[in-house]
Amino acid sequence: MAAEPDRSVEAQRLHLAVAAVAVVAGPDSRQAGLEPGPGPERRNDERPREGDMDWTITIDLDVDQDVTEDHVDDLLESLADHDAALSVQGSRISAVLTILDHRSAVDAAARGHQVFTKALAGVGLVPVRDVALEAVTVEEADRRLDVPTIPPLVGAAEAAEVLGVSRQRVHQLHHGHKGFPRPAVQVKMGPLWTRASIEAFDQFWERRPGRPRNAPSAGWAPRSLPGESRHERSALGAGHAEGGGIA
Incomplete structure (x- = not known):
């Protein structure tokens, strides 16, 4: 046997x-x-x-x-x-x-x-x-x-929606904030981040005290530009009040 x-x-x-x-x-x-x-x-x-x-x-x-x-x-x-x-x-x-x-x-x-x-x-x-x-x-x-192998990616416009800021602000953070996530990939249209990394940044990002998301400074109203959204105008107001610094 x-x-x-x-x-x-x-x-x-x-x-x-x-x-x-x-x-x-x-x-x-x-x-x-x-x-x-x-x-x-x-x-x-x-x-x-x-x-x-x-x-x-x-x-x-x-x-x-x-x-x-x-x-x-x-x-x-x-x-x-x-x-x-x-x-x-x-x-x-x-x-x-x-x-x-x-x-x-x-x-x-x-x-x-x-x-x-x-x-x-x-x-x-x-x-x-x-x-x-x-x-x-x-x-x-x-x-x-059937399970996606590539995580969801976002560009500057989608990252701006997650963070409640303008696309310009996203680019400021990308180039000037040491805690901002690195892009997952760089394409001709610009950097792409994983959505999860942007959402994680939004959780710990300490905004300037007393400045709520998308709140313009008192007495300052930016002039509307063609095609400019309300979020972008508000973010520009916040950036004006902060003196253009990266926070």
Whole structure:
């Protein structure tokens, strides 16, 4: 009788969640008791067993040489049945595969690892180090794709709305206030900040005592300019009262 894998070692390497099950392998996933899942992939005319699920497998590993475009083309052809997507940086290769009809993330991850390493051997690449191995349900993978990966960004006009000042005041703060957040990106139209950083600045920004947001100084009324908003006129009044300093 074959010896049972060391479940204590396996438990240390496999982290399971309810909606998304991530499996992270060490330098050699075989040491963690990851054995190939049962049977070949389902044919289109076959029905899955009750309780089976489809999985998206992500694998990152290093191989014994730099991966070329020819390697990638041959791998994509070899892994066509698994809807593979590949990315390469030098000798590091990452793959996303679809594995059908496995009941657990452990089995699906092991099967995906087996499929991918077999494909690598077929194009003359030898894995030398496993970096990461993750299994999530196809439904969870689709949900993740719908989540924005770039935080909401704002320009000077939107930052002015958050802070209750004019765009000119935002530029003053940007260039003269040491606590004002740095732009997340600089484009031709000007700097862009994350909305969260502007909102955080608004929370701790200590305005000049006795000067409420957008309150013009007594006895001073700026003349309206074409297209100028009420907020901008009020902010200009506040700036006049403060003597143009950065607060």
